[in-house]
Amino acid sequence: MARSPNQKRKLLCLCQLLWERTDEEHPLTVQELIDALEGMDIHAERKSIYDDMETLRTFGLDVQSRKGKAPGWFLGERPFELPELKLLVDAVQACRFITRRKSDALIRKLESLSSVHQARQLQRQVYVAGRVKAMNESVYYTIDKLHTALNARRAVTFKYFEYNMRKEKVFRRDGKRYAVSPYGLIWDNENYYLAGFDHARREMRHYRVDKMAELAVTCLPLQGDEACRNFDIASYSQKHFGMFSGREGQVRLRCRSHLVGVVLDRFGQEAILIPDGEDRFTVTVSAVVSPQFLGWIFGLGDGVEVCSPAWAVDELNAQLQAVQRLYRKEESL
CATH class of the missing domain: 1.10.8 (Helicase, Ruva Protein; domain 3)
Incomplete structure (x- = not known):
């Protein structure tokens, strides 16, 4: 029998059929493969199917056959389970x-x-109902450019914005471009952040990637001091609760014993817990004392006490008094 003009496509089409239509629970018999090839205007005989399967197996595909109640050929192992x-x-x-x-x-x-x-x-x-998604479509490509800058060790420039009450973009610094030397990307609190050395402020800062606009990778080398060159992205993200900024320090906490898991989840297994009485322990952590950090403390109620430093205790009291004034004001109305 003369070979049809589509015979050269036969092996590729068989590979496609195995990839798209088969798995361990859904094999295709030889006759089903022949019928599918006929639908692609490719004639095949039973013996040639067996030969082709062996060729695909030799090529590296995990082509398997099974006999019994559900006989047929299927693709076994794939790049992802x-x-x-x-x-x-x-x-x-x-x-x-x-x-x-x-x-x-x-x-x-x-x-x-x-x-x-x-x-x-x-x-x-x-399907997950009610998931909040970003409004900035370009973030996907911004992340790719930032990885390029990190690999090439080049500074980037971009505009940075917030949203107003009308959901319109309002650019910071009157729309002037930020110049930043990138040192790492952080995924925290369901958002991506760039941690980098701000050329204008001469300090390490972080920026939400979905709030960047018109990002460009420059030919400028990275700036920053020795601390930037030894930047530890894991330590940085652990200190900044919700990526909020504030004063950094060694904060000593006194916690109830049932909060051991909460503390270890937040600060890692390396945190040193020191017993303090029958049902409490103390732990000293490196943290940025921000409103978000204080909110985490408030959320644990009387289970956690900030012991030191004094300025951290003062910030906690100031935050507590500010909230109390807000509700006392509403009660007086």
Whole structure:
């Protein structure tokens, strides 16, 4: 029999069929493969299918066959297992810095790494009601540019904005560009932040990536002192609660014993806990005392006491008094 003009596509089409339509629970029989190839205007005989499967296996694909109640051929091991894809899909869906449109596009690409049958499970995994997503569509590409700058050790410039009551962008510094030497990217509190040396303020600062606009990678080398060159991104993100700024120091806390897990979750297993009485312990942590840090303290009620330094205790009392004045004012109305 003469070879059809589409025979050269046969091996590629078989590979595509295995990738898209099969998995361990959904094999295709030889006849089903032949019928599918016929639909692509490719003639195939049973013996040639067996030869082609061996060729694909030699090439490196995990092509497997099974006999019994559900016989057929299927693709076994893939670059990602289904539980791993579910985890990645959920992470993409949960990320606030990725817009809804970009999330949907990324999830469709992740679905293509599985069979069509497994992709349905990923679609069920996707739905999470009420997730707040970023409004800045360009953040996806901004992150890519920042990685480029970090790898090339080059400074970046950008405009930085906030939103007003009408959800309009309002640029800081009257729209003047920020010049920053990037030293790391931090994913904290469901947002991406750039940690870098601000050329104008001559200090380390951090910026939310989804609030950057018109970012450009320059040809300027990194600036910063010795502390910047030895920048520890893990330590920096641990100190800044919710990435809020404030005065940094060694803060000693006295906590109830049932909060051991809470303290270790926040400050890591390296935190040194010192017993203090029957049901309390003390711990000294490096922290930036910001409103967010104080809010974390308030949230634990009488389970945590700030012991030192004195200025941290003063800030806690000042915050408490400010909140009390607010509610006393409302009661007097």
